[in-house]
Amino acid sequence: MSTRNAFAREGQTGDSDAALARLSGTLDMAIERLERARPFAKARYQGPVLDVLGRIIAQPGGLGVVRQRAPRMDAAGLFAGSDWDRPEVLLPQLVGATLMSEDPAFQALETASLARFLAVADGEARHDNLHQEGARHFLTQVLALNLKDLFGVPDEAARALGSRYELKRRVLGHIADHVGLNDVLSVLVSEIWRLLEQRSIQVGVVKDMIAQIAIALNEKGTAPGSTRLGAERLVSALFGPTTASRDDPGLEVYLDRLSVADESGLSREAMGFARAMHDTGLVSDYHAVFLTWALDYGERPLIPEALGLGSTGLDCWRHYRGLIEKLVRSAVSPATPQAAYGLAMLLERGILHHAPMVPALERQLSLSLQGAARDRIALGFVPAVPPETQLLAGVLQVLGQPLGVGQGANPTCQSARAIAMWALNDPDYLLHLITQMAEYDTLQMQFEGTPINSADLPLGLAGPGPIDADPVSVLLVAHLDRIYAEMGRLCAGRTGDPHTWINPQFHGWWVSRDCAVAVDVATGKLAGYEDFLRRFFAAYHPDYNGGRPLGHPQPAGIAVTDAQQTFVGWHAIAILRVSEDQAGRMRVYFYNPNNDSGQDWGNDVVVSTSGHGERYGEGSLEFEAFLSRVYLFHDEPLRSRYGQEIPADLIRTARDQALASWAADRQPEPAPEGT
Amino acid sequence: MTEKNPEKGYVALLGWSLNAIDAVDRFDRRYVVVAPPWAEDYCKQNDIPFVPWDFDRLNERSHELAHQLDDMGVDVAIPIFEETVEWAGAVNAVLLKNPRLLGQAMLFRDKSLMKRRAQLGGIRVGVFEEAHDRGDVIRFLKRVNQTLLKLDGDPNDPIHFKAFDKSGTAGHRVIRTPEDVDNIPDEEFPALLESHLDGWEFAVEAWIKNGKIQFLNISEYVTLGYSVFVPATPELEAHRERITEEIEKLIEVFDIDFGFIHPEYFLTSDNKLYFGEVAYRPPGFNALELIERAYGFNGYQGLVLAFDPKTTQEELDAFFPEEVVDARGHAGCFGVYPRRRVVSRLEVPEETANHPYFEFHELSDPREQKVAKRSAFGTHWGLAYFFGDNAHDLRDLLKRQEELDYYI
Known part of the structure; x- marks a missing residue:
């Protein structure tokens, strides 16, 4: 598709040329003042720059001026003190609204920020926390999320916004001119598939992107080809997965159609929904109303077909039909369609056969949210359904897709990981915690015999907690975070990494009691690193641990690095299993509470999320590559000897990769180390 | 922090x-910043040298501050606000071993004493009186208008009311009727009352060292409380020589050896210069910034040079450009007040936004939709900045802004 015509170079005439030249001069003066200012005085000089920017971007050719100066404005401190100062954490889904902000300063700030991404993406500038690919990826996502405004004929609402909307279109057009739109759709489609394969619980952004694609396909059409096919598969899964819903007729018309459908037609509908759902992990609104409708359809049960149940799921259906029907009725609605997928996967896991689960879910069905817990859920989700429905839907999703739990944009990887591991391992315990929170607004735990009551504790790292996560996380994380912090305080004074004691106490008996740490906590330098590496082999590698598979997920700490191998920070993950992939290479499969596991950690250490034997939600790396980023893991204390027979070259591979990246400046002095 | 010169003050x-x-x-x-304790964390985080101090009423603790600074090796204190002028006087009296500096500072802090001292020194001032209560104000208003041979029912000529120890336009009211008098809050007494002078109002910023003027800027007011620009129009600059003489009189009468003064004057239609008041601190309305825009030097750094006893004449000569001829253009600013009773948003008027002289604004977003009725001159909601070659165009442009709505 050609967008060059649509966004032909912004024409310039003599008058506007002169105005632009003059404004550019004023901008340079304002930037110089900002550059001169000390860091503590930047704020005062940002406003004038933004003010001039606001006028420049309204001029023909103004966006080019902004792009030229973007890296300089960034370096001068235009973004200092705001979220925009950290481009690596900016969310592409927020850009569209900011570009149309009522406050021209925000429009200018967002435009300048995008111009900086453009300069980095074009290779004209470098940024410490932003690499070229990352910048390009971000811009592609921005375009993808705003396709409608790029192509679409503005609707009434957009027209009412006047110049604000016009600016957004011009900025998007300018980006498209530079990044190229030809591959936005195909990048977008493959990006969506990549995300879907991880089966995150939160699919809001993906659904938004698919909606944008639907509009773009409708407005513009595309050349036939695999991109179009993939795009249409996504669009139909969401807006018309079955024969009777193909034309996206609206829920009421659809229900009318169901009421006159014959037996085989209904069966086709049910199977169509199931196929689309298991294909994408997305649940159409039509699917949700179909399930509710099917509850009252007396002729025969359609639910198992519509959930696409396999043998385990069907077995659960036969045993617990009453409970399952209640769950559908209470949790699945057009506001919470994804609960259907959660339920299907929950049944497929067979966990209803675990004795405490049925009563625990019955309790969940009768739960009434109180006080602050109720307010939090109400704050985080649309009010179309009661908070209890949101929470129940969230419970089904977390239990059905444990590895789909994500931390959102919050520093709460520990808590997200705990929720995922309990959902995987201890589902009835998780439901117990949810009940405590929902009814009493507190969590009670123990640390080595000392009782901890979260309601008595000060706020943790996450403050009042996330609202951009799944309902279970929204409910629990703020309190888990406090408990985690309290356990840290109780470890004060002990030598060694506090996770040694916190992890088993926080998560459960199944976390191994011994803990190996690669760095000395006090100095941050590597300590006994070779020994550490050997021990990891002996604990986790089937060839060196006597062929014992990992029983329970084990928390571990990794040193996250970016694509340039620069150390980014410590991060909590969980090791799930270690086994050979299709090609016979030993891989570690792990859970990363980060919302997107597919990350490039530099030097070909690229976390794979599909294609190497991963199950939904797993990330994986080859054993040595994974080990090179581990800095903390748990191990059984009773293991007497380990790692004697491990070939030196395997250890060296992992060691070299670590030293080339996060551990580069952590070598202890004097140089020779270890045993 | 810029490399510091240990040889200097x-x-x-x-x-x-x-x-x-x-700037400093x-x-x-x-340097070290002496400011209230709430600034401490901020200074720590930003590596700003800091001494916490509460500047309430001047008291016996001024000696304590002076000795603390003396022990640190500080050479001189520079007042940044009206409220710290007497503190600086007290501290400098100790640091520079010159007790006279405290008395001098007290003169600057009391508008009535200041005016009498100027009058005693032969400087022309308007009619003025002190007011301790509203009765004094009514009496002055009546007497001034009787003198002007007004008949009952004629509109009064206004008088000016200035709280003794407030700076700039804060606490400055124009009084025309007894009703205006009722609106004065108790805490603004005692105050100075002045007759209204019709004429050209302007201010001067003068950096002084060794009793000599090092740089003299004339800031032309377009409308008091709204707009000002530098350098002034050629018509006002034509009086520079006389103005310089007036400043020299001030230096003599107030016995000023060093520092920075900011006096205000009226040039009346009969071509006489009247002294209004003088402050021993940087002016409000960001005048130093306008000077920097026009001349390229930083006024605060100029202040440091003027106060530092270790500054040499060579340094001063190198630092300050030549008045008027070295200006790159005229820089002005306009203080924006909302004109409507209810406003919802900020929008720079189109004709302003498109004017080649308009640079940028620092206006705040309307936080409250209801506009407080202006008593006194009040506080503007921010400044809009302009810069251009022609002083007359700039003056007219600034005047024009008064008729435009920035908040709608």
Whole structure:
């Protein structure tokens, strides 16, 4: 598709040329003042720059001026003190609204920020926390999320916004001119598939992107080809997965159609929904109303077909039909369609056969949210359904897709990981915690015999907690975070990494009691690193641990690095299993509470999320590559000897990769180390 | 922090001003900020040298501050706000071993004493009186208008009311009727009352060292409380010689050896210069910034040079450009007040936004939709800045802004 015509170079005439030249001069003066200012005085000089920017971007050719100066404005401190100062954490889904902000300063700030991404993406500038690919990826996502405004004929609402909307279109057009739109759709489609394969619980952004694609396909059409096919598969899964819903007729018309459908037609509908759902992990609104409708359809049960149940799921259906029907009725609605997928996967896991689960879910069905817990859920989700429905839907999703739990944009990887591991391992315990929170607004735990009551504790790292996560996380994380912090305080004074004691106490008996740490906590330098590496082999590698598979997920700490191998920070993950992939290479499969596991950690250490034997939600790396980023893991204390027979070259591979990246400046002095 | 020159003076800034700190941090003199304790964390985080101090009423503790600064090796204190002028006087009396400096500072802080001292020194001032209550104000208003041979029912000529110890337009009211008198709050007494002078109002910023003027700027007011620009129009600059003489009189009468003064004058239609008042601190309305825009030097750094006893004449000559001829253009600013009773948003008027002289604004977003009725001159909601070659065009442009709505 050609967008060059649509966004032909912004024409310039003599008058506007002169105005632009003059404004550019004023901008340079304002930037110089900002550059001169000390860091503590930047704020005062940002406003004038933004003010001039606001006028420049309204001029023909103004966006080019902004792009030229973007890296300089960034370096001068235009973004200092705001979220925009950290481009690596900016969310592409927020850009569209900011570009149309009522406050021209925000429009200018967002435009300048995008111009900086453009300069980095074009290779004209470098940024410490932003690499070229990352910048390009971000811009592609921005375009993808705003396709409608790029192509679409503005609707009434957009027209009412006047110049604000016009600016957004011009900025998007300018980006498209530079990044190229030809591959936005195909990048977008493959990006969506990549995300879907991880089966995150939160699919809001993906659904938004698919909606944008639907509009773009409708407005513009595309050349036939695999991109179009993939795009249409996504669009139909969401807006018309079955024969009777193909034309996206609206829920009421659809229900009318169901009421006159014959037996085989209904069966086709049910199977169509199931196929689309298991294909994408997305649940159409039509699917949700179909399930509710099917509850009252007396002729025969359609639910198992519509959930696409396999043998385990069907077995659960036969045993617990009453409970399952209640769950559908209470949790699945057009506001919470994804609960259907959660339920299907929950049944497929067979966990209803675990004795405490049925009563625990019955309790969940009768739960009434109180006080602050109720307010939090109400704050985080649309009010179309009661908070209890949101929470129940969230419970089904977390239990059905444990590895789909994500931390959102919050520093709460520990808590997200705990929720995922309990959902995987201890589902009835998780439901117990949810009940405590929902009814009493507190969590009670123990640390080595000392009782901890979260309601008595000060706020943790996450403050009042996330609202951009799944309902279970929204409910629990703020309190888990406090408990985690309290356990840290109780470890004060002990030598060694506090996770040694916190992890088993926080998560459960199944976390191994011994803990190996690669760095000395006090100095941050590597300590006994070779020994550490050997021990990891002996604990986790089937060839060196006597062929014992990992029983329970084990928390571990990794040193996250970016694509340039620069150390980014410590991060909590969980090791799930270690086994050979299709090609016979030993891989570690792990859970990363980060919302997107597919990350490039530099030097070909690229976390794979599909294609190497991963199950939904797993990330994986080859054993040595994974080990090179581990800095903390748990191990059984009773293991007497380990790692004697491990070939030196395997250890060296992992060691070299670590030293080339996060551990580069952590070598202890004097140089020779270890045993 | 810029490399500091240990051979040069060590200055203390009295009062919290980020602009001043920013400028001085970039200058070659060692410095310390003396400000209320709430600034402490901020200073720690930003490596700003800091001494916590409460500047309430001047009291016996001024000696304590002076000795603390003396022990640190500080050479001189620079007042940043009206409220710290007498503190600086008290501190400098100790640091520079010159007790007279405290008395001098008290003169600057009391508008009535200041005016009498000027009058005694032969400087022309308007009719003025002190007011301790509303009755004094009514009496003055009546007497001034009787003198002007007004008949009952004629509109009164206004008088000016200035709280003794407030700076700039804060506490400055124009009084025309007894009703205006009722609106004066109790805490603004005692105050200085002045007759209204019709004429050309302007201010001067003068950096002084060794009793000599090092740089003299004339700031032309377009409308008091709204707009000002530098350098002034050629018509006003034509009086520069006389104005310089007036400033020299001030230096003599107030016995000023060093520092910075900011006096205000009226040039009346009969071509006489009347002294209004003088402050021993940087002016409001960001006048130093306008001077920097026009001349390229930083006024706060100029202040440091003027106060530092270790500054040489060569340094001063190198630092300050030549008045008027070295200006790159005329820089002005306009203080924006909302004109409507209810406003919902900020929108720079189109004709302003498109004017080649308009540079940028620092206007705040309307936080409350209801506009407080202006008593006194009040506080503007921010400044809009302009810059251009022609002083007359700039003056007319600034005047024009008064008729435009920035908040709608």
